[in-house]
Amino acid sequence: MKVLLIGATGNVGLRLVAALLTHGHNVVAYVRSAQKLQSLLPASVYRQLSVVEGNAYDSHAIKNAIIHNDCEAVVNSAGVAAMAPWGKSDLPQIFAAVLEGVKQAGAERKKPLRVWFLGGLGVLSFPGSNSILSDHVPIFLAHRKNMALLKTLPPNTVDWSMICPSTMTPESSDFSVPTKSSHARLTASAGTPPLWQDSWMKHIPLIGKSLVAAMNASRYDTTLEQNADFIAHDLETRDSQYIGARVGIIDASR
Numbered sequence: 001m002k003v004l005l006i007g008a009t010g011n012v013g014l015r016l017v018a019a020l021l022t023h024g025h026n027v028v029a030y031v032r033s034a035q036k037l038q039s040l041l042p043a044s045v046y047r048q049l050s051v052v053e054g055n056a057y058d059s060h061a062i063k064n065a066i067i068h069n070d071c072e073a074v075v076n077s078a079g080v081a082a083m084a085p086w087g088k089s090d091l092p093q094i095f096a097a098v099l100e101g102v103k104q105a106g107a108e109r110k111k112p113l114r115v116w117f118l119g120g121l122g123v124l125s126f127p128g129s130n131s132i133l134s135d136h137v138p139i140f141l142a143h144r145k146n147m148a149l150l151k152t153l154p155p156n157t158v159d160w161s162m163i164c165p166s167t168m169t170p171e172s173s174d175f176s177v178p179t180k181s182s183h184a185r186l187t188a189s190a191g192t193p194p195l196w197q198d199s200w201m202k203h204i205p206l207i208g209k210s211l212v213a214a215m216n217a218s219r220y221d222t223t224l225e226q227n228a229d230f231i232a233h234d235l236e237t238r239d240s241q242y243i244g245a246r247v248g249i250i251d252a253s254r
């Protein structure tokens with residue numbers, strides 16, 4: 001697919017460049033500075049990209065980048081959620097602008113775009129309950145705002161998915177293509193964290209679910225490369241099982 005990658009200079013973004021190319025996609029990198037992107041990538045990789053300079057706040061420029069470059073899919077890794085509930089983050093503003101640009105491009109084409117967003121573990125459902133994990137461990141709350149916005153979309157306007165990782169660590173800073181991840185492909189499920197470990201402790205009044213969520217959290221640590229590979233692999237088909245889903249992922253080999 002031809003993919004517009006917004007935020008290609010970031011931790012996830014640089015791995016996405018390498019993973020998307022490795023999976024045979026054409027990549028249009030949408031970045032604030034082409035010079036910065038060039039300085040971060042091997043010349044042999046940078047040469048394989050089309051690069052558009054622009055701000056992720058600018059929905060009109062994003063729509064134009066999609067239309068003028070004939071992109072069939074978008075991955076947004078721009079903007080970062082603050083950890084503390086009182087922390088400032090421009091992610092919701094970026095998210096809303098990207099979503100608007102993607103929606104308008106789909107409307108112009110009369111065909112919804114395929115899009116992957118980055119979320120966090122906290123927007124997944126607490127298994128067996130009506131709550132989500134960040135109801136019990138209230139961190140990285142920007143992702144909740146973004147999910148709330150996705151829920152307001154009219155049907156058939158954007159074919160979105162949101163990957164919901166816990167902490168992601170780098171395997172290496174080698175962004176050459178093809179990628180060489182030493183880790184297993186991730187196991188995924190829609191809506192809830194896969195392979196959740198339940199505990200009687202969830203029944204402890206007030207704090208039970210928070211304890212169980214906190215106990216589980218580090219089991220969902222993955223690498224940046226694994227998440228990038230997961231998205232790039234999913235985009236090999238247009239009919240993904242994850243369209244319209246929050247996607248929980250785990251490295252089941254750990």
Ligand SMILES: NC(=O)c1ccc[n+]([C@@H]2O[C@H](COP(=O)([O-])OP(=O)(O)OC[C@H]3O[C@@H](n4cnc5c(N)ncnc54)[C@H](OP(=O)(O)O)[C@@H]3O)[C@@H](O)[C@H]2O)c1
Pocket residue numbers: 006007008009010011012013031032033036054055056057077078079080081091094118119120121165166167168169
């Ligand atoms: N890292 C983790 O462990 C982790 C875990 C769970 C979820 N996440 C989520 O994953 C996403 C990506 O995280 P990350 O670690 O890759 O973040 P990062 O390294 O800080 O990268 C952020 C990217 O956003 C770009 N950006 C910021 N504002 C922009 C704007 N106005 N216009 C265009 N580009 C803009 C930055 O570009 P410049 O180079 O121009 O600044 C950079 O490429 C975030 O939403 C984060 O909350 C991360």
